[in-house]
Amino acid sequence: MTPIPSDLSSHRFVRACLRQPVDRTPVWFLRQAGRYMPEYMEVRRHHSLLEICKRPDIAAEVTITAAEKLDVDAAIIFADLLLPLECMGLDFEFQAGEGPVIHKPLRNAADINALITTRAAELSYVGEAIQRVVAHFKGRLGMIGFCGAPFTLASYMIEGGGSRNYVETKKLMYRQPDAWRKLLDKLVIVLREFAAQQVAAGADVIQIFDSWAGALAIQDYRDFVLPATKILVREVQALGVPLIYFGVDTASLLPTMREAGADVLGLDWRTPLDKAWRELDYSCAVQGNLDPITLFAEPELIRARVHQILDQAAGKPGHIFNLGHGIVPGTPVENVQAVVKFVREYKSPTHPEARHG
Numbered sequence: 105m106t107p108i109p110s111d112l113s114s115h116r117f118v119r120a121c122l123r124q125p126v127d128r129t130p131v132w133f134l135r136q137a138g139r140y141m142p143e144y145m146e147v148r149r150h151h152s153l154l155e156i157c158k159r160p161d162i163a164a165e166v167t168i169t170a171a172e173k174l175d176v177d178a179a180i181i182f183a184d185l186l187l188p189l190e191c192m193g194l195d196f197e198f199q200a201g202e203g204p205v206i207h208k209p210l211r212n213a214a215d216i217n218a219l220i221t222t223r224a225a226e227l228s229y230v231g232e233a234i235q236r237v238v239a240h241f242k243g244r245l246g247m248i249g250f251c252g253a254p255f256t257l258a259s260y261m262i263e264g265g266g267s268r269n270y271v272e273t274k275k276l277m278y279r280q281p282d283a284w285r286k287l288l289d290k291l292v293i294v295l296r297e298f299a300a301q302q303v304a305a306g307a308d309v310i311q312i313f314d315s316w317a318g319a320l321a322i323q324d325y326r327d328f329v330l331p332a333t334k335i336l337v338r339e340v341q342a343l344g345v346p347l348i349y350f351g352v353d354t355a356s357l358l359p360t361m362r363e364a365g366a367d368v369l370g371l372d373w374r375t376p377l378d379k380a381w382r383e384l385d386y387s388c389a390v391q392g393n394l395d396p397i398t399l400f401a402e403p404e405l406i407r408a409r410v411h412q413i414l415d416q417a418a419g420k421p422g423h424i425f426n427l428g429h430g431i432v433p434g435t436p437v438e439n440v441q442a443v444v445k446f447v448r449e450y451k452s453p454t455h456p457e458a459r460h461g
């Protein structure tokens with residue numbers, strides 16, 4: 105568990121991460137700054153994704169614009185999961201419509217031995233962007249920093265991009281377990297340093313994205329992924345901030361992911377929130393879990409789904425409203441704004457005001 109600095113404990117979002125009581129459920133969205141938003145697309149007309157990430161003034165502007173337009177309780181710094189690859193010696197680019205492409209993916213122990221772990225300082229542009237956002241909001245919103253989890257980043261490094269079956273990743277994991285462990289250890293060194301920079305810059309909370317952990321069998325997660333993840337979680341918490349651990353397609357994996365020790369677990373939409381939380385014995389806070397594609401429905405249906413999730417959370421301390429995964433391009437912005445309104449207007453059936461009034 106994270107030691108709590110007292111000056112942070114008053115923010116609704118941070119309080120919920122720590123399972124402290126709040127006046128209402130905090131809400132923010134995965135990929136709240138992205139291609140569904142015209143303001144972002146306007147910036148993208150003039151700058152590449154990597155340019156935006158590396159220019160603290162623009163990254164801060166994109167972060168602030170999205171958080172203000174949606175009126176959410178937390179801002180997530182505009183950056184990308186793959187940025188640390190560059191300072192470890194792996195070049196990549198984002199190709200239109202294809203997602204990320206790593207030019208020379210890792211295939212063997214020699215490639216892994218060659219990875220650099222001493223240049224995390226090159227990522228300082230992310231911290232600079234965080235400083236700007238923090239200076240803008242002056243504590244009115246929670247500030248989320250983030251990084252990838254060892255498994256998800258390793259999978260990009262090995263596959264060279266997105267993957268369907270993770271054949272190369274799992275092959276290396278099964279057949280060269282020492283090299284695999286070395287890779288994860290190296291990632292932990294860089295990611296810890298990267299998270300520390302973000303916390304020093306003013307991040308209130310760090311989210312670790314293990315977006316593709318759902319591809320793993322429980323036993324493989326336990327044997328090959330949990331040990332390094334646990335170390336990263338512990339080291340980030342030792343920086344004095346709560347930690348959110350997020351994955352997709354993780355229904356059966358959640359109790360094992362819980363063992364990594366995060367303060368908050370992200371839930372996707374495939375399991376009802378109450379069931380998932382119960383199966384975790386309410387031993388941590390939870391974040392989620394509206395299907396992002398619900399945002400294409402009519403407002404009445406969206407309202408019903410949002411309120412159903414809040415009903416399932418039943419006013420227990422430690423729920424942060426979010427989607428089960430990121431907002432996709434084409435999502436109507438007004439529907440995202442409507443979700444914020446639906447969360448704010450919600451009165452728990454067990455809430456005294458609702459019962460009597």
Ligand code: CP3
Pocket residue numbers: 133134135136137138139148153180181182183184185186198202203204250266313315429430
């Ligand atoms: O508002 C925010 O959420 C902050 C910004 C953010 C981006 N990437 C910017 C981005 C965050 C939190 C990420 C994390 C990230 N990056 C993840 C984990 C989140 C998840 O969805 O599970 C992953 C897997 C990546 C790697 C990545 N970056 C991929 C696979 C892609 C291409 C996929 C796609 O949607 O096209 C990206 C590109 C990317 N990163 C975009 C944005 C806004 C869209 C492309 C663009 O603007 O050109």
